[in-house]
Amino acid sequence: LSVILKDPALIRNQQSQLCALLQIDEEVAKLLQLKAQLGGDEGKHQFVLKTAKETLTGKYGEDSKLIYDLKDQGGELLSLRYDLTVPFARYLAMNKITNIKRYHIAKVYRRDNPAMTRGRYREFYQCDFDIAGQYDAMIPDAECLKIVYEILSELDLGDFRIKVNDRRILDGMFAVCGVPDEKFRTICSTVDKLDKMPWEEVRREMVEEKGLSEQAADQIGEYVSMQGGMDLAERLLQDQKLSQSKLACAGLADIKQLFSYLQLFQVTDKVVFDLSLARGLDYYTGIIYEAVLTQAGVAAACGEAQNGAGGEESVSVGSVAGGGRYDGLVGMFDPKGRKVPCVGVSIGIERIFSIMEQKAEASAEKIRTTQVQVMVASAQKNLLEERLKLITELWSAGIKAEVMYKKNPKLLSQLQHCEEAGIPLVAILGEQELKDGVVKLRVVASREEVDVSRAELISEIKRRTAEV
Amino acid sequence: LSVILKDPALIRNQQSQLCALLQIDEEVAKLLQLKAQLGGDEGKHQFVLKTAKETLTGKYGEDSKLIYDLKDQGGELLSLRYDLTVPFARYLAMNKITNIKRYHIAKVYRRDNPAMTRGRYREFYQCDFDIAGQYDAMIPDAECLKIVYEILSELDLGDFRIKVNDRRILDGMFAVCGVPDEKFRTICSTVDKLDKMPWEEVRREMVEEKGLSEQAADQIGEYVSMQGGMDLAERLLQDQKLSQSKLACAGLADIKQLFSYLQLFQVTDKVVFDLSLARGLDYYTGIIYEAVLTQAGVAAACGEAQNGAGGEESVSVGSVAGGGRYDGLVGMFDPKGRKVPCVGVSIGIERIFSIMEQKAEASAEKIRTTQVQVMVASAQKNLLEERLKLITELWSAGIKAEVMYKKNPKLLSQLQHCEEAGIPLVAILGEQELKDGVVKLRVVASREEVDVSRAELISEIKRRTAEV
Numbered sequence: 047l048s049v050i051l052k053d054p055a056l057i058r059n060q061q062s063q064l065c066a067l068l069q070i071d072e073e074v075a076k077l078l079q080l081k082a083q084l085g086g087d088e089g090k091h092q093f094v095l096k097t098a099k100e101t102l103t104g105k106y107g108e109d110s111k112l113i114y115d116l117k118d119q120g121g122e123l124l125s126l127r128y129d130l131t132v133p134f135a136r137y138l139a140m141n142k143i144t145n146i147k148r149y150h151i152a153k154v155y156r157r158d159n160p161a162m163t164r165g166r167y168r169e170f171y172q173c174d175f176d177i178a179g180q181y182d183a184m185i186p187d188a189e190c191l192k193i194v195y196e197i198l199s200e201l202d203l204g205d206f207r208i209k210v211n212d213r214r215i216l217d218g219m220f221a222v223c224g225v226p227d228e229k230f231r232t233i234c235s236t237v238d239k240l241d242k243m244p245w246e247e248v249r250r251e252m253v254e255e256k257g258l259s260e261q262a263a264d265q266i267g268e269y270v271s272m273q274g275g276m277d278l279a280e281r282l283l284q285d286q287k288l289s290q291s292k293l294a295c296a297g298l299a300d301i302k303q304l305f306s307y308l309q310l311f312q313v314t315d316k317v318v319f320d321l322s323l324a325r326g327l328d329y330y331t332g333i334i335y336e337a338v339l340t341q342a343g344v345a346a347a348c349g350e351a352q353n354g355a356g357g358e359e360s361v362s363v364g365s366v367a368g369g370g371r372y373d374g375l376v377g378m379f380d381p382k383g384r385k386v387p388c389v390g391v392s393i394g395i396e397r398i399f400s401i402m403e404q405k406a407e408a409s410a411e412k413i414r415t416t417q418v419q420v421m422v423a424s425a426q427k428n429l430l431e432e433r434l435k436l437i438t439e440l441w442s443a444g445i446k447a448e449v450m451y452k453k454n455p456k457l458l459s460q461l462q463h464c465e466e467a468g469i470p471l472v473a474i475l476g477e478q479e480l481k482d483g484v485v486k487l488r489v490v491a492s493r494e495e496v497d498v499s500r501a502e503l504i505s506e507i508k509r510r511t512a513e514v
Numbered sequence: 515l516s517v518i519l520k521d522p523a524l525i526r527n528q529q530s531q532l533c534a535l536l537q538i539d540e541e542v543a544k545l546l547q548l549k550a551q552l553g554g555d556e557g558k559h560q561f562v563l564k565t566a567k568e569t570l571t572g573k574y575g576e577d578s579k580l581i582y583d584l585k586d587q588g589g590e591l592l593s594l595r596y597d598l599t600v601p602f603a604r605y606l607a608m609n610k611i612t613n614i615k616r617y618h619i620a621k622v623y624r625r626d627n628p629a630m631t632r633g634r635y636r637e638f639y640q641c642d643f644d645i646a647g648q649y650d651a652m653i654p655d656a657e658c659l660k661i662v663y664e665i666l667s668e669l670d671l672g673d674f675r676i677k678v679n680d681r682r683i684l685d686g687m688f689a690v691c692g693v694p695d696e697k698f699r700t701i702c703s704t705v706d707k708l709d710k711m712p713w714e715e716v717r718r719e720m721v722e723e724k725g726l727s728e729q730a731a732d733q734i735g736e737y738v739s740m741q742g743g744m745d746l747a748e749r750l751l752q753d754q755k756l757s758q759s760k761l762a763c764a765g766l767a768d769i770k771q772l773f774s775y776l777q778l779f780q781v782t783d784k785v786v787f788d789l790s791l792a793r794g795l796d797y798y799t800g801i802i803y804e805a806v807l808t809q810a811g812v813a814a815a816c817g818e819a820q821n822g823a824g825g826e827e828s829v830s831v832g833s834v835a836g837g838g839r840y841d842g843l844v845g846m847f848d849p850k851g852r853k854v855p856c857v858g859v860s861i862g863i864e865r866i867f868s869i870m871e872q873k874a875e876a877s878a879e880k881i882r883t884t885q886v887q888v889m890v891a892s893a894q895k896n897l898l899e900e901r902l903k904l905i906t907e908l909w910s911a912g913i914k915a916e917v918m919y920k921k922n923p924k925l926l927s928q929l930q931h932c933e934e935a936g937i938p939l940v941a942i943l944g945e946q947e948l949k950d951g952v953v954k955l956r957v958v959a960s961r962e963e964v965d966v967s968r969a970e971l972i973s974e975i976k977r978r979t980a981e982v
Contacts, residue, residue: 181919185898189919196909310902430653434778441664451649451657 126155130174131329131372131390138178139379144386145179151395167396176390178376184300187333187371188307190391194337194367195313197393203401204341206366208316211323212301213330213370215282218294219321222287223265225258231328232256237270238324241338241365245271270322276305278319300333325370333389334370339401366394366401414468418448419511421469423460425476425486430454432475436485440473443504445511447473464490471507594623598642599797599840599858606646607847612854613647619863635864644858646844652768655801655839656775658859662805662835663781665861671834671869672809676784679791680769681798681838683750686762687789690755691733693726699796700724705738706792709806709833713739738790744773746787768801793838801857802838807869834862834869882936886916887979889937891928893944893954898922900943904953908941911972913979915941932958939978941971 127133130150138146151173160167175193177186191208198206216237220230236251245267252258252266269288272278279301288294301319308314325334369391376386406413422437424430430453440447448469450460457474464472474486474495484497487506498506595601598618606614619641628635643661645654659676666674684705688698704719713735720726720734737756740746747769756762769787776782793802837859844854874881890905892898898921908915916937918928925942932940942954942963952965955974966974 177919179919182898182921185917185919185921188902192909306899307902310899311906431778434656434775438779441660449653451645451647451653453650453653 128156129154129392130172131176131392132375134174134176134178134390135372135375135386135388136379138376138386138388139384143178147175147177147179149173149175170396173393173395174390175393176388178386178388180387184303184307184333187300187389188304188311190369190389191304191308191317191335192311192313194335194369194391194393195311195316198316198337198339198366201398201402203339203366203398203405206316206337206339207318208313208335208337208367209318209320209323210301210304210333210335211320212297212333214293214297214332215288215301215321216324218288218291218297219266219269221291222294223269224262225266229256229258233258233266234324235326237266237322238326240270240322240324241336272321273318275314275317275319276302276309279305297332304333325368329372329375330370331373332371335368335391336365337367338365364397366397368392368394412468416448416467416469417446418467418469419446420448420471420473420507421460421464422447422449423457423472423474424455425457425474425479427454429475429477429480432480436473436475440504440507443508445504445507461488461490471510473503473507596624597622597860598640599644599860600843602642602644602646602858603840603843603856604847606844606854606856607852611646615643615645615647617641617643638864641861641863642858643861644856646854646856648855652771652775652801655768655857656772656779658837658857659772659776659785659803660779660781662803662837662859662861663779663784666784666805666807666834669866669870671807671866671873674784674805674807674834675786676781676803676805676835677786677788677791678769678772678801678803679788680765680801682761682765682800683756683769683789684792686756686759686765687734687737689759690762691737692730693734697724697726701726701734702792703794705734705790706794708738708790708792709804740789741786743782743785743787744770744777747773765800772801793836797840797843798838799841800839803836803859804833805835806833832865834865836860836862880936884916884935884937885914886935886937887914888916888939888941888975889928889932890915890917891925891940891942892923893925893942893947895922897943897945897948900948904941904943908972908975911976913972913975929956929958939975941975 130152134148134150137143151171153169154172155169156167175190177189179186191210194208216234217230220233221227225233233252233256236248236256239251240248249263249267252263253260265287272282274281279298282288283295283298283302288298305314305317305319308317323334323336325336369389371387371389373385373387376388377383420440422433422440424433433449437447437449450463461472463469470490472488472490474488476486479486479497482497484499485503486495487498487503487510488495489510598620602616602618605611619639621637622640623637624635643658645657647654659678662676684702685698688701689695693701701720701724704716704724707719708716717731717735720731721728733755740750742749747766750756751763751766751770756766773782773785773787776785791802791804793804837857839855839857841853841855844856845851888908890901890908892901901917905915905917918931929940931937938958940956940958942956944954947954947965950965952967953971954963955966955971955978956963957978
């Protein structure tokens with residue numbers, strides 16, 4: 047009754063398989079291959095499972111007219127959502143919400159090259175937390191970082207760093223380094239690549255592809271190599287060049303303020319002010335941040351390229367969370383341009399799942415795919431009724447129990463199923479047990495068996511499963 | 515940190531608002547209206563929020579190329595999934611899975627007329643549980659009914675009935691009543707309307723619209739008025755006419771078997787064998803069932819039409835769960851037609867949410883939209899640091915705590931927020947409290963205040979919130 051499949055691999059698999067709506071290229075290719083294998087048009091079951099529409103056709107009888115056909119929606123341009131942030135902003139604007147704190151776990155879609163082993167898919171879940179509202183500076187921002195810190199600590203993924211920067215510091219830096227205004231965004235995108243390529247390549251892209259002067263690029267190079275904490279923010283506030291930018295000073299003052307709150311939240315051991323952090327998205331207006339796992343072991347397991355930036359740092363295995371402040375986005379959806387300041391974070395749950403899976407595989411520890419605590423089994427034939435009676439008792443007591451859907455299953459196959467599924471206990475009924483008013487309780491791991499009276503069975507199961 | 519918004523109304527609202535992918539007709543109408551209100555092309559913020567694609571455009575910078583554009587998928591016919599059953603069957607077939615038990619909660623789409631107050635939407639969640647595999651007859655089917663019984667009992671929605679029938683009994687009945695083979699499905703659809711219209715209308719549709727003879731219709735009318743339990747199945751197995759159909763007899767024998775298991779599961783008080791139950795979908799092959807709430811009070815609240823069938827029965831407020839056996843569906847997706855027998859149930863969570871909301875509104879009981887247990891507040895100015903220190907302690911201890919994102923919030927506004935949000939406790943810091951090493955713990959409901967030492971605060975909060 048309470049058998050819940052929680053295997054992340056299964057969920058992942060179903061996530062793309064169960065969703066018939068999206069006809070992604072690989073799937074089409076796979077199906078065409080399948081068709082080829084079937085040898086074309088011979089045999090009774092000749093058919094091509096080609097499109098999602100055909101997948102749904104002929105299944106629902108007269109209700110088929112209710113199927114939502116995207117083609118019929120008036121020929122409008124439609125897109126699948128790219129992230130949860132823009133839809134959130136649209137929701138706030140259209141419902142005139144000025145204060146909210148919420149999390150949202152849902153699917154988003156990217157026209158990207160998937161890399162299954164590294165947890166990169168075209169259709170995947172995002173897990174966002176955002177705080178919207180006009181508040182005093184850096185308090186909600188600090189809470190977002192605290193949340194990232196807590197999540198990554200509790201998931202026990204290995205060591206991590208949360209890099210922090212501010213869009214205004216980047217823009218101020220670009221200005222004082224002599225980057226023309228119209229090149230801020232594109233140079234920012236190039237800086238964002240520092241976590242994937244070494245400085246030399248980034249510099250070449252700036253100069254050769256984006257036409258920046260060598261002098262400007264080198265000045266940027268000096269800044270983006272800087273990492274530190276509140277001390278670095280204080281030092282840069284005194285920096286002769288950077289302090290000429292009002293934008294940069296506002297950003298640096300906020301970084302200082304942020305670190306004072308992070309100290310109170312006891313998370314500064316993992317947070318680093320890193321001027322190379324740029325983040326690609328246009329909508330950020332202030333603080334930006336990104337969490338990366340730094341454990342060498344995980345890096346090897348994930349087969350990931352080494353981090354180019356900060357050579358003496360531990361190896362980064364890529365971003366597992368990121369976010370920042372986006373004070374202008376809600377206003378873009380409001381007819382009167384009314385702004386609602388927002389700060390949020392997106393947790394890369396797919397990537398985190400993928401890392402957890404690889405760790406689990408490496409540890410050779412068996413992952414239970416069921417929450418079932420006890421299997422109700424029988425030692426002889428013709429005991430289905432007794433099994434159903436007993437499982438009803440257990441279910442009523444809130445115990446997660448399972449029974450095989452066979453009239454006369456073999457005891458061995460019942461026990462084997464428990465071993466395979468990781469069900470810790472078996473309640474075995476036999477004719478002798480029924481006569482004696484007992485149940486034979488078997489511990490799957492130790493194969494220990496004890497007779498327990500029917501009256502005490504529930505409390506005995508609860509006691510034993512509480513230990514686990 | 516642990517502030518989780520669980521208000522179903524909010525979730526519902528977000529569900530359609532946050533999903534930018536679906537451009538449904540009403541939304542377009544709303545936006546065109548909004549455009550009209552804005553007076554067209556004047557002012558600084560002139561823009562039309564017309565399509566989902568435009569909603570996403572210009573937000574992601576260089577990443578915009580990753581946005582999934584449905585129009586570009588090769589011109590294939592695409593549909594949004596209609597339910598979770600067909601995609602589940604496809605998943606089993608394509609992954610060659612022959613044994614699985616799983617639940618799945620996800621969105622499906624219907625081109626239907628939405629009725630918001632009754633929990634009918636075009637985009638809505640379904641919640642499915644299915645058991646796939648070759649097992650002994652009626653054991654998994656009985657478990658599905660047990661699950662429906664448990665869910666509806668635990669949600670405390672008022673009295674309910676689970677109607678059970680079998681497609682084979684219906685088909686056998688149609689055969690012995692003289693319905694031509696090719697009219698089985700369409701007559702079955704008409705019988706399915708008995709929960710929405712009286713027998714006279716159903717009969718008229720059969721005879722006048724679908725060309726059935728009056729005699730056949732009257733014979734069907736006799737059968738579909740029958741309701742009972744195992745006794746009815748036994749009686750019909752002796753029925754001179756119906757027992758001529760092998761199909762019907764197989765179905766009746768299974769109904770008998772099913773009821774014997776349902777007795778062991780102790781759920782027969784709510785399950786009724788009802789020959790008028792037809793269910794519209796084509797893919798059912800055996801047992802079918804549907805759960806309806808029967809409480810008159812809920813019916814009134816939902817503004818639902820009365821049930822036409824079974825006049826002396828209590829009033830039905832429509833289906834809240836349904837399902838059945840579909841042994842042929844997986845085989846339709848398998849290249850070799852290999853069958854995997856399945857039985858499943860779909861819980862109408864939107865409808866159930868809508869009923870729970872209406873009940874909650876009617877009871878005037880306030881629904882908490884947050885799980886926060888304690889607000890960390892300050893009585894004087896300049897205590898933000900102290901508040902952040904204290905909340906860090908509480909969060910570390912696993913207590914769900916919140917702090918206002920203001921440097922110097924007024925005590926009154928902090929207390930008001932607790933009353934509005936239903937936060938039960940306030941931990942108030944003041945200069946005196948800090949000097950004395952205590953926190954003033956205020957119970958929001960009673961306005962009682964006690965000084966608690968910092969050392970005992972966590973256990974005191976845990977003690978008090980455990981009571982709630």
